[in-house]
Structures are given as C-alpha cells and as structure tokens.
Amino acid sequence: MGEWTPGGRILSLPPSVEASKTTVREWRNEEGNGWALDELSTILTPNETEAIKAMKLAESEQEDLLSWPHTRNGVFSVRSAYHLEVQRKNGNVGPSVGDHNLDVWRKTWKALTPSRVKVTMWRALKNGLPTMNVLARRGLNVDCICPRCGEAPETVTHMALQCKEARLLWKLSPLRLDSQVANCSLMEWGEEFGKKCKMKGAWELAMMVVWQSWRARNLWVFERKTVDPVVQCAKMLGILGEYEAACTRDQPPSEPPTQVGLGMLVRDHVGDALMSAGESGCENLTVKHAEAKAVMFGLRYAFDAGCRALEVETDCQALATLLQAKSREISATQVLVNDILNLAKQFTYCSFGFNRRSCNSVAHSMAQAALHFEETLVWMEDCPPVVTPLVLADKILCE
Numbered sequence: 157m158g159e160w161t162p163g164g165r166i167l168s169l170p171p172s173v174e175a176s177k178t179t180v181r182e183w184r185n186e187e188g189n190g191w192a193l194d195e196l197s198t199i200l201t202p203n204e205t206e207a208i209k210a211m212k213l214a215e216s217e218q219e220d221l222l223s224w225p226h227t228r229n230g231v232f233s234v235r236s237a238y239h240l241e242v243q244r245k246n247g248n249v250g251p252s253v254g255d256h257n258l259d260v261w262r263k264t265w266k267a268l269t270p271s272r273v274k275v276t277m278w279r280a281l282k283n284g285l286p287t288m289n290v291l292a293r294r295g296l297n298v299d300c301i302c303p304r305c306g307e308a309p310e311t312v313t314h315m316a317l318q319c320k321e322a323r324l325l326w327k328l329s330p331l332r333l334d335s336q337v338a339n340c341s342l343m344e345w346g347e348e349f350g351k352k353c354k355m356k357g358a359w360e361l362a363m364m365v366v367w368q369s370w371r372a373r374n375l376w377v378f379e380r381k382t383v384d385p386v387v388q389c390a391k392m393l394g395i396l397g398e399y400e401a402a403c404t405r406d407q408p409p410s411e412p413p414t415q416v417g418l419g420m421l422v423r424d425h426v427g428d429a430l431m432s433a434g435e436s437g438c439e440n441l442t443v444k445h446a447e448a449k450a451v452m453f454g455l456r457y458a459f460d461a462g463c464r465a466l467e468v469e470t471d472c473q474a475l476a477t478l479l480q481a482k483s484r485e486i487s488a489t490q491v492l493v494n495d496i497l498n499l500a501k502q503f504t505y506c507s508f509g510f511n512r513r514s515c516n517s518v519a520h521s522m523a524q525a526a527l528h529f530e531e532t533l534v535w536m537e538d539c540p541p542v543v544t545p546l547v548l549a550d551k552i553l554c555e
Contacts, residue, residue, distance in 0.1 A: 184213065214491045216498040223486040230486030260346045263359045270399050273367045280366055281343050283312050303377050313342050315373055321385070322369040328389040329365050331358065342366075360396060368392040416446050417529075419522030420454030421539055422463060427551035432539040433457045434526030447472040448492045450523065451479070455499050455506075457534065465505040471516040479508035518546045 185192045190213060197205045223230035226240050245265075264277050279285050288310040292300040302310040305320045316322055317335040326335040331353070349362060368388050375381050419434040435453070439446075447470055458466060470476050477483050478493045500506040513520060521543050526533075533540075539547055 183208075212488075215495045218491060218494050221486050221491075223488075228485075228487075229483075230490070259350060260343060263350065264363065267360045267363055268357075268400050268403055269360050269363050269367075269396065273363050276367045276370055277363045280312050280316055280370070281346060283341065283343075285312050285315070285370060287312055287315050289314075304373060313340065313345070316342055316366045316369055317345060319369070319373075321372065322365075324385045325365055325369055325372075325388060328385055329361055330393070331355075331361050331365070364392045364396050415527055416441060416449070417523040417526035418446075418450045418453045419519060419524075419526045420450065420457060421518055421522050421543070421547070422454075422458050422461070422466070423547070427547070429535075429537065429539045429547055430463070431457070431461050431534065431536050432522060432543070433532065433534040434522055434529055434540070435532040436527050436529050442489070444472055444474050445489045445492065447475045448478075448489050448496065451475070451508075452492060452496050452499070455496060459499070459502065461536070464503050466503060466507075468506065468508045469511040469516060469519070470508070471511055471513040471520065473510045476508060476510035518543060518550060521546055 183192055183196065184190065191209060191211075193205065193209060196208060200208070221230075224232040224236070226236045227233055260281065264274060264281065267274060267277075276285070283290070288298055288303065289300045290312065291298050300309045302308055302314060302319055307320070308314055308318065310319075317326075323335050326333045346362075350359065368391075372383060372388055375383065416437045416439050417434065418437070419432070421432040422430040424430055433453070441449070451468060451470060454468070455466075468479075470479070475489075475493070478485065478490065479496065481497075484490060500508075522540070525540050525542050
C-alpha cells in the first residue's frame with residue numbers, strides 16, 4: 157500500500173490490515189467508483205484518509221501503468237532525463253563540489269543574472285579564470301604580476317577583490333564594500349559574504365562586480381583600454397536591471413489554482429438544443445486534461461438524459477487524437493480517456509471529432525458561463541440565456 161499512497165508509506169496501518177489489503181482495488185467501495193472511506197477512516201489518521209480521498213480513481217478496470225512525469229506523453233526519454241539533470245545541477249549544486257560549498261553554488265546558479273555572469277562567477281569560484289598567476293602555474297612563460305596595479309601576483313582572488321581597480325569598483329557599487337581581504341580563496345570569501353550580508357540581491361551584485369572586474373581586466377590586457385570605474389559601475393547596474401526587468405516581465409503572475417468550467421450542449425440534427433449542463437471546479441489542470449473532464453461530464457449527463465447516439469466534438473486536437481485511438485499516452489489524461497471510451501461503448505453510436513475553437517463557440521461559451529455556477533445546472537430542451545444567441549446563429553448558418 158505504501159507504494160502508491162501520497163508522500164510515501166503510511167505509518168499508522170496495522171500489520172494485519174497491511175497483510176490482507178495491499179492493492180488499490182481492495183480499497184474501492186462496493187460500487188467500484190470510489191474509495192471505501194468508512195473503512196479507511198477507522199484504521200488511518202484523518203490526514204492520511206484525506207490524502208487518499210484526494211487521489212482520483214479510474215472509473216473502469218484498467219491495468220496499472222508507470223508514467224514519467226517529465227514528458228507530455230508520460231514516456232521516458234533520454235533527452236528529458238538529461239534536461240532534468242541539468243536543471244537539478246543548475247538549481248542545487250555546482251559540478252564536483254563538496255557539501256560545505258552547496259549554499260554558494262545554489263545562490264550562484266539561481267541568481268537573477270545573465271548566463272555569462274554565472275559562468276564567469278563559477279569559473280572564478282573554481283579558481284579557473286586564466287589570470288597571470290594561474291597561467292604561470294600551468295607552465296606558460298608569463299609575468300604573474302597583476303597587469304593593472306603591478307603590486308602583487310594576479311591570482312583570481314587578487315583580480316576580483318584585492319586589486320586597487322577592483323576595490324574601487326566594490327566601493328562604487330551599491331554594496332559599498334571594502335573588499336581588501338586576507339589571503340583566502342574567492343570561495344571562502346563568498347561563504348563569509350553570504351553569512352554577513354543579508355541585503356536583498358547582494359549576491360547578484362557581487363557576481364556582477366566580479367564579472368565586470370574580469371571584463372575590465374581583459375579590456376586592458378588585450379586592447380590596452382581603460383574605462384572609468386563610475387562608467388563601469390553604471391553599465392554593470394544597467395545590465396543587471398534590464399535582465400531583472402526582462403525576467404519579471406516574462407514570468408507568469410502568481411495565481412491561485414485555475415477555476416475550471418465544464419460545459420456541454422446536446423443538439424439535434426437541425427441545431428435545436430436538446431439539453432445543456434455546466435459546473436465549475438477549482439483545479440490546476442492542463443488544457444487537455446480539463447477538456448477530457450468536460451467530455452466525460454457531457455457523456456454522463458447525455459447518457460442519463462436518454463441520448464444513445466452522439467457525435468462528440470472537442471476543440472482540443474491532442475485530446476481528439478487520443479479519443480480516436482490514433483495515439484496513446486502514459487498519463488493521467490490517458491486514464492480518463494480510457495474511462496470515456498468505456499462509457500462510449502454503452503451508447504448505440506458514439507464518435508469523437510475535432511472542431512476549431514472558432515467553430516466551437518457555443519461549447520466554449522457554455523464552459524465560460526459554467527465558471528460562475530455554484531452548483532451543477534442542467535437545462536432540458538434549453539440552454540443558458542448567454543448561450544442562446546450563439547445557438548440560434550449556428551442554426552441559421554446550417555439552414
């Protein structure tokens with residue numbers, strides 16, 4: 157039982173019960189369309205019972221399936237696994253680091269800065285930027301003294317923190333920081349900086365200063381050009397501000413779970429409304445899954461109303477493909493589609509087709525109207541007033 161319950165194994169399940177009932181099927185109610193909640197509530201805690209109650213059961217007997225949640229069709233692919241691993245690394249740790257550096261890597265890869273800034277900071281923290289001292293240690297015949305200040309060997313720490321040019325940039329930045337430090341690595345400095353500086357966006361600013369210091373250093377080494385530190389600071393802050401504004405603009409707003417409206421309309425061969433129904437629900441669903449729920453909702457009420465021959469149309473082409481058995485997925489939507497197809501077998505005739513949204517305005521308006529329903533509403537030989545003009549318009553076009 158612990159293999160399919162939310163959040164892992166249930167701790168309160170008595171051994172005798174665990175031994176006797178170990179599959180989902182054995183915990184269904186007598187009708188087979190839901191959980192045996194009365195029995196579950198007597199042996200589980202209220203939280204565990206609610207967690208299981210929230211799990212949707214297939215209405216028909218179906219084989220168990222394993223679904224990969226990181227692809228749209230639920231089928232595992234090497235590409236999706238690769239992207240998942242890249243996201244995990246970028247979001248949590250840097251390559252080849254010990255646990256004591258995890259916080260620095262996490263802040264670096266999650267920072268709201270351009271990718272080139274993250275890569276430069278990563279190389280600096282790994283002591284991998286080709287400063288003069290690093291090049292000399294690699295066997296190149298170069299002068300290891302800092303080419304900008306000429307006062308000390310150009311290590312990564314010196315270039316980023318100790319060089320007088322870099323120190324001036326730190327003081328001009330919003331951090332107003334005196335970066336003169338004792339002999340330590342940039343990683344060690346970063347750990348201390350993170351503990352002491354709690355200003356919002358401080359790590360992003362620090363990364364920008366290191367990036368700008370490296371950029372100014374290269375400009376001098378390779379082109380013999382200098383840029384006024386005030387101009388450097390203004391440009392650095394401008395780039396950071398533009399990037400943050402772009403990221404904020406491109407991110408979708410934080411919203412509560414989507415309010416879903418389910419609507420259906422049954423018409424005869426001349427376009428007159430035979431029945432209509434709608435209900436609303438608060439669920440965070442994909443468009444395809446929400447459309448599948450609407451189809452299931454419509455089939456149930458049409459069957460209960462005595463309809464036995466239907467042509468079902470949806471404006472979701474991906475769902476229509478599944479309903480027509482032209483493709484299959486390993487997903488929750490496919491489980492719902494299987495239930496729909498099993499219910500369709502009880503009709504004398506039932507077909508599924510795709511219709512563009514522009515040609516399916518009646519059903520779309522019905523779903524929009526259902527968003528405001530506080531309960532399930534059904535109209536026999538009629539439809540909501542807001543939908544009536546569209547029904548009449550379609551009828552005129554058909555004539």
